[in-house]
Amino acid sequence: MKHIPVLLNDVLETLGDISGRTIVDCTFGAGGYSRAFLERGANVIAFDRDTNVIADAEKLKQEYGNKFRFINAPFSEIKQLKSDEFDDVVFDLGISSMQIDNAERGFSFRFDAPLDMRMDTRTDITAADLINNKTVEELADILYEYGDIKKSYKMAALLKEKQPKTTFELRDLIKVPGDIAPIFQALRIAVNDEMGQIKDALNSVDELLQTGGRCVCVTFHSIEDRIVKNTFRKWTENVGDPRLPTIIAPKYKLLKTKTPTDAELDMNSRARSAHLRAVQKV
Ligand SMILES: C[S@@+](CC[C@H](N)C(=O)[O-])C[C@H]1O[C@@H](n2cnc3c(N)ncnc32)[C@H](O)[C@@H]1O
Incomplete structure (x- = not known):
């Protein structure tokens, strides 16, 4: 199934008039966001580490030429860009x-x-x-932290013992049906170092974003959302001890937090756990 972009209208509303601006789309996917930015007159630099999206990216390149640049790499590589190469960043x-x-x-x-x-x-x-490389303790931490699996040590020990090599072998080891999706998700997050990527990229965004630049994040997982929420909270807070006279004003202002409406959920069940957060550098 073709990917239906989630919360796209809210992302566009948050970015406002983007004509002539350059937006880094950190997660190109099927290009739904990138296309919407280009259609509204923006330039786009898009990242995706999946080689399967290259064909879709090439189509946009043919349509939009120099206004669109695609980088087939993890978005932590945003650190290679220069501050004056872009205005806003979207994940x-x-x-x-x-x-x-x-x-x-x-x-x-x-x-x-x-x-x-x-x-x-x-x-x-x-x-x-x-599963092969990690210790039982490390696997248990992954299952607990990214999948909220209560008996994570027992499950990790079973995975180490049975060494599943296929999705069905893994699925059939999981006796609690409600644990299947969370265990798949936990392994996926670890395989792709998803939390490391977002922390790393947000550090670079903070260093590179120019005054007036916006950073918009759509998350689908509570840990991911917590990282974004805490980072944005740190960015939008006064720095210093409130009892002392020298308080440094925050570097960012909060623009928006949003979850999908019922209408959006009816159209796209994938939007269920989506959460948008946005800030602007001041
Ligand atoms: C939810 S989809 C994005 C959909 C896109 N907004 C659209 O409208 O089609 C997420 C995409 O981000 C990519 N992705 C996830 N983490 C990444 C990372 N750390 N670096 C680069 N690409 C990443 C995935 O490969 C996937 O294609």
């Missing part, structure tokens, strides 16, 4: 419908496939390798 985190629906990628327990889960297939470590 639409997580995986796309194309990734989850592509049986061979191993993201979904609905299809039997090698236990892969790499967004970037040029990297080495698949989910099966991760």
Whole structure:
């Protein structure tokens, strides 16, 4: 299924008049956001680490020429850009419908496939390798932290013992049906270092964003959202001890926080856990 962009209208509303601005779309996916930015007169620099999106990116390149640049790399590489190369930054985190629906990628327990889960297939470590390489304690931490799995140690020990190599082998080891999706999600987050990526990229955004520049993040997972919320809170707070006279004014102002409306949820169930947060450098 083609990916339906989530909260796109809210992202556009938050960015305001983008004509002539340059927006970094950190998560190109099917290009829904990038296309909307280009249609409104913006220039776009887009990142995606999945090589499968290159064809869609090339189509936009043909239509928009120099107004569109695609970088097939993790968005933590935003640090390679210079401050004056862009105005605003947008993240639409997580995986796309194309990734989850592509049986061979191993993201979904609905299809039997090698236990892969790499967004970037040029990297080495698949989910099966991760289970093989990590200790029981490390695996238990991953399951607990990213999947909220209560009996995480027991599950981790079972994974180490059985070493599942396919999605169905993994699925069939999980006896509590409600744990299947969270365990797949936890392994995917670890395989792709999703939390490390967002922390790293936000640090670079803070260093590079110019005054007036906006940073908009759409998250789908509570830990991801907590990282964005806490980072934005730090950016928008006064710096210093409130009892002392020298308080440094915040570097950012909060623009928006938003979750999808019922109408959006009816159209797109993937939007269920989506959360938009946006700030502007002042
Ligand atoms: C939710 S989809 C984005 C959908 C897009 N906004 C659209 O409208 O089509 C997320 C995309 O971001 C990519 N992605 C996730 N984490 C990434 C990272 N750290 N670096 C680069 N791309 C990443 C995924 O490969 C996926 O294609």
